[in-house]
Amino acid sequence: MANKIIECHELSKHFGDFKAVDQITFDVKEGEIFGFLGANGAGKTTAMRILCGLSYPTSGEASVAGFNVYKQQEKIKKHIGYMSQKFSLYDNLTILENIEFYGGVYGVSREEIKKRSNELVATLGLEKEAKKLVGSLPLGWKQKLAFSVAIFHRPKIVFLDEPTGGVDPITRRQFWDMIYQAAEDGITVFVTTHYMDEAEYCNRITVMVDGRVEALDSPARLKESFHTHSMDEVFYQLARKAKRSSD
Amino acid sequence: MSDVQVNSLTKTFEKGSIQAVNDVSFSVEKGELFGLIGPDGAGKTTLFRMLTTLLLPDSGSATVNGMDIVKDYREIRRRVGYMPGKFSLYQDLTIEENLHFFATVFNTTIEENYNLIKDIYVQIEPFKKRRAGKLSGGMKQKLALCCALIHKPTVLFLDEPTTGVDVVSRKEFWDMLKSLKQQGITILVSTPYMDEANLCDRIALIQNGEIMSINTPENIVKSFPNTLYAAKAKNIYLLLKRLEADEEVESCYAFGEYLHFTVKTDGNENDLLNAIAERHPLDELELKKIKPTIEDAFIRLMHENTIKVTADGE
Numbered sequence A: 001m002a003n004k005i006i007e008c009h010e011l012s013k014h015f016g017d018f019k020a021v022d023q024i025t026f027d028v029k030e031g032e033i034f035g036f037l038g039a040n041g042a043g044k045t046t047a048m049r050i051l052c053g054l055s056y057p058t059s060g061e062a063s064v065a066g067f068n069v070y071k072q073q074e075k076i077k078k079h080i081g082y083m084s085q086k087f088s089l090y091d092n093l094t095i096l097e098n099i100e101f102y103g104g105v106y107g108v109s110r111e112e113i114k115k116r117s118n119e120l121v122a123t124l125g126l127e128k129e130a131k132k133l134v135g136s137l138p139l140g141w142k143q144k145l146a147f148s149v150a151i152f153h154r155p156k157i158v159f160l161d162e163p164t165g166g167v168d169p170i171t172r173r174q175f176w177d178m179i180y181q182a183a184e185d186g187i188t189v190f191v192t193t194h195y196m197d198e199a200e201y202c203n204r205i206t207v208m209v210d211g212r213v214e215a216l217d218s219p220a221r222l223k224e225s226f227h228t229h230s231m232d233e234v235f236y237q238l239a240r241k242a243k244r245s246s247d
Numbered sequence B: 001m002s003d004v005q006v007n008s009l010t011k012t013f014e015k016g017s018i019q020a021v022n023d024v025s026f027s028v029e030k031g032e033l034f035g036l037i038g039p040d041g042a043g044k045t046t047l048f049r050m051l052t053t054l055l056l057p058d059s060g061s062a063t064v065n066g067m068d069i070v071k072d073y074r075e076i077r078r079r080v081g082y083m084p085g086k087f088s089l090y091q092d093l094t095i096e097e098n099l100h101f102f103a104t105v106f107n108t109t110i111e112e113n114y115n116l117i118k119d120i121y122v123q124i125e126p127f128k129k130r131r132a133g134k135l136s137g138g139m140k141q142k143l144a145l146c147c148a149l150i151h152k153p154t155v156l157f158l159d160e161p162t163t164g165v166d167v168v169s170r171k172e173f174w175d176m177l178k179s180l181k182q183q184g185i186t187i188l189v190s191t192p193y194m195d196e197a198n199l200c201d202r203i204a205l206i207q208n209g210e211i212m213s214i215n216t217p218e219n220i221v222k223s224f225p226n227t228l229y230a231a232k233a234k235n236i237y238l239l240l241k242r243l244e245a246d247e248e249v250e251s252c253y254a255f256g257e258y259l260h261f262t263v264k265t266d267g268n269e270n271d272l273l274n275a276i277a278e279r280h281p282l283d284e285l286e287l288k289k290i291k292p293t294i295e296d297a298f299i300r301l302m303h304e305n306t307i308k309v310t311a312d313g314e
Helices: A044-051 A073-079 A095-105 A110-123 A139-150 A169-184 A219-225 A231-239 B044-051 B073-079 B095-105 B114-127 B137-149 B167-182 B194-199 B217-222 B236-245 B269-279 B294-311
Strands: A004-015 A018-029 A033-038 A059-064 A080-084 A157-161 A188-192 A204-209 A212-217 B002-013 B018-029 B033-037 B059-064 B080-083 B155-158 B186-191 B202-207 B210-215 B228-232 B249-255 B258-263 B286-290
Touching: A004 A044, A004 A188, A018 A044, A018 A188, A033 A044, A033 A169, A044 A059, A044 A157, A044 A188, A073 A080, A080 A139, A095 A110, A095 A139, A139 A157, A139 A169, A169 A188, A169 B249, A169 B294, A204 A219, A204 A231, A212 A219, A212 A231, A219 A231, A231 B167, B002 B044, B002 B186, B018 B044, B018 B059, B018 B186, B018 B202, B018 B210, B033 B044, B033 B167, B033 B194, B044 B059, B044 B186, B073 B080, B080 B137, B095 B114, B095 B137, B114 B137, B114 B167, B137 B155, B137 B167, B167 B186, B167 B194, B194 B217, B194 B294, B202 B217, B202 B294, B210 B217, B210 B294, B217 B294, B228 B236, B228 B269, B236 B249, B236 B258, B249 B294, B269 B286
Parallel strands: A018 A212, A033 A188, A033 A204, A080 A157, A157 A188, B033 B186, B033 B202, B080 B155, B155 B186
Antiparallel strands: A004 A018, A004 A059, A204 A212, B002 B018, B002 B059, B202 B210, B228 B258, B228 B286, B249 B258
8 A cells, every 4th residue: 555645634724714625625645647627716735735735724633745834834935846837947047046046945955956957958858949948848748847847856746736728739748748657756746737648647536616625546446336437527527516616 | 701701810929020010811601600729829819809909900901891991090990899808897886787888988888788698687686786807717717708789799709718717607608699699799819728629610720929730620530531439548658758769659648537649650550559558558548539629629620730840941
């Protein structure tokens, strides 16, 4: 049995009367690709913020990489990576400067930064662009670079918040190749997406509806239990029950 | 008669160094639901902004309702409806105030064209005193559509109306478009979601400022040149790596639960799949022939374009 890297027990977060996250319980195993789905306003972002050590829960228990979400937020931040579609890199720093900056923030030694950034630039095939501003790169490259930077300090787990929004279908697949590679290297991947074909690439997925976890299983088993052949349909059946909607 | 006619439209930025739209031509018939399908940066927004007279083209020409996008910009602006990709209503006006404002600007009233927006508006009417900035994504989208429709446009331009919106709201939105189409409005809609292509009468697949293909979704899928196969195994990542390295396999990529692949020389389906199964004896291996989707066609065209560019020595 693999170790549990995230343990979440009846975790809740209320804003006044509003139960953004309502008693969610789930585990994520080490090395797993875990999909976190839900309609807009279902509570995904709130839950993810708690797990990233950015927000305190109202009640319930949770630990990430062995650290408590109430008492050890700073330790959590050190041991995770995070990437979102909205913000990832500094456009007016070069590729190498971005890597150096993030490496520095996460306390990677100068020597290591130098060594690893050369490796990274070579793996991505960006040797010629290394000293160019990130703002001049095509979106697809930025996202691949952002992902590499998010796991540069070799975190135990990386949180990806809609990482592939808007990119072309080939780049989207190359991106998932990198996710698989990271998972093979032992990094746990926690990912949200609006693309249902990407839900299929996950080992297990949860679907949140109105702050609660309404489904949690492998894509194959979910499809079976909802008597359908597509994840789209599973999601639709669950999400249309939602009573609330917000961003 | 075509409602939108585009001839070799070209637009560059940054002194010509960025080619946003490159020699694009197409036409959209009256009452048609026409989709521009492509990723971010493909040139969809630039194209829409030129057609709605908000940007001047570098070269080429276009007409909307038979009027020229450069010379007749005032008249075009009166007639078309435009819903930009970025939410552009007044955040500190209420739902009602925004709608009233747009009606007034276009010299009409909410009552005059109420029948056009009724089905959509009733869904947000209970919140009509709420400020636009406080609305959810799905509600903002509905309000924006109402505001774009309130002057009864002849042509409606919708720039990525469903981006970042969940599956349920996306389905609802496309249902609304279908009913608008029945009222005779010509609709141009752009989207990065390939699965939405099937809901359009015709689509243009666009990438790097160029149109790769224009046709009905059905014909685009039909013109897929090879037989397409699907494969899966217990360890699908391993299977992907093996098929990518297989000499006989022409292309292979992940596609949801399965991998999709084509082979270099098509032959008898059974022999072919048997040979592949023999070369890759993985646990729970499953192989079958399948019908391509729009996304398969898009990937194929992207690859062909890359090959062309490389062959041109660029």
